[in-house]
Amino acid sequence: MKPKIYITRKIPDEIVNKLEQECQVRMWEESEAPVPREVLEKEVADIDGLYCLLTESVDKDLLDKATSLKVVSNMAVGYNNIDIDAAAEKGITVTNTPGVLTETTADLTFALLMATARRIVEASDYLKNGDWKTWSPMQLTGQDIFGATLGIIGMGRIGEAVARRARGFDMEVLYNNRSRKPKVEEELGTTYVAMEDLLRQSDFVCILAPYTPETENLITAKELALMKETAILINTARGGIVNETDLYEALKNKQIWAAGIDTFEKEPIDLENPLLKLDNIVTLPHIGSASIKTRMKMADLAADNLLSVLFSEKPQNVIV
Incomplete structure (x- = not known):
């Protein structure tokens, strides 16, 4: 059975299609509005991978609700939105997307x-x-x-x-x-x-x-x-x-x-x-990496990181 993943914001179709070839994908369909916390808490309950942005607080409480989670792939360089210690305690791999931006x-x-x-x-x-x-x-x-x-x-x-x-x-x-x-x-x-x-x-x-x-x-x-x-x-x-x-x-x-x-x-x-x-x-409204090419590279790298962990390969950018 394909692993289940959840994407917390609408990302480009080509990246979604790439993930759908290997995974069962659910996604918050809004591109401009973050996923509500109550929705995110419900969605993480049975997933293997979380593809998120810096707008999501991936704290200990959320990680406790994710009983089968193996990887959190952050589409960002920074990762202060994620409780790294809690993830490490649970054996959850956390990745980010440096370099490309x-x-x-x-x-x-x-x-x-x-x-x-x-x-x-x-x-x-x-x-x-x-x-x-x-x-x-x-x-x-x-x-x-x-x-x-x-x-x-x-x-x-x-x-x-x-x-x-x-x-x-x-x-x-x-x-x-x-x-x-x-x-x-x-x-x-x-x-x-x-x-x-x-x-x-x-x-x-x-x-x-x-x-x-x-x-x-x-x-x-x-x-x-x-x-x-x-x-x-x-x-x-x-x-x-x-x-x-x-x-x-x-x-x-x-x-x-x-x-x-x-x-x-x-x-x-x-x-x-x-x-x-x-x-x-x-x-400015946090647009440091906001070029079309760079955001596409970030989205693609976040997908690759997530897939690498789920299929027992070594991802490029591991935080824990």
């Missing part, structure tokens, strides 16, 4: 950096709102990117890809990471520095670290106070790494110049969130 996320990170520095969104709105009456010397002036100092917090695959892009802008690249990377320093001309030095010296601070207990609230009022008044904070990692209340205060009081944020503590963000009221922040 590295370059696309690095593209978005640099695009967000540039849009924030040069006030692109603000300028577009200025034109569309009919406010552009004349040219003036300091109208919508921003910050230079070429030759600036970029600080990268988290020198993983995406951090390295952003550093490569920075070379084309003749930027000095500083980085802070859990461990020093001499090979990256040699190949990309980056310099390892302490976190405080990175914050003090950088014109742009890019957060590209994974969300872990150690990185939760990594950037608070204390860290923001170390940054230059002309500095820009970019976060395309996870929302919980930056304390949003402290960021709001720093932006409102012009303690730092601007921020570009793709991820938030609560997603979707509450439209009453005060960050959305500021004019010195560019906000």
Whole structure:
């Protein structure tokens, strides 16, 4: 009998067809709305594999209801939505989809950096709102990117890809990471520095670290106070790494110049969130990996990971 799997969001037909060749597939048919918790709890009761997104909380309570579950395949790089310890205790394999989204996320990170520095969104709105009456010397002036100092917090695959892009802008690249990377320093001309030095010296601070207990609230009022008044904070990692209340205060009081944020503590963000009221922040709806090719690669890799576990093969990306 074919193993049973549940897919928590409507994914491309070609990926579903691929899974249906080997498995009995049930799927939440909505593409824009997450599966309700009560539905998910019912569906996991008899499945062998769960194909999920970062929008699903795969916690101990859910795993306890999944009596025959063998694999959780997360269509994401991050996996803070999954209780890894509980899965390990139950012998459930957890996989993710790193690598395939590295370059696309690095593209978005640099695009967000540039849009924030040069006030692109603000300028577009200025034109569309009919406010552009004349040219003036300091109208919508921003910050230079070429030759600036970029600080990268988290020198993983995406951090390295952003550093490569920075070379084309003749930027000095500083980085802070859990461990020093001499090979990256040699190949990309980056310099390892302490976190405080990175914050003090950088014109742009890019957060590209994974969300872990150690990185939760990594950037608070204390860290923001170390940054230059002309500095820009970019976060395309996870929302919980930056304390949003402290960021709001720093932006409102012009303690730092601007921020570009793709991820938030609560997603979707509450439209009453005060960050959305500021004019010195560019906000995006978590689209770091959102290119057609990359999302297809992620969906396909998540399917391959799931099938590999179910059919006793070694998946490419095992977390536990």
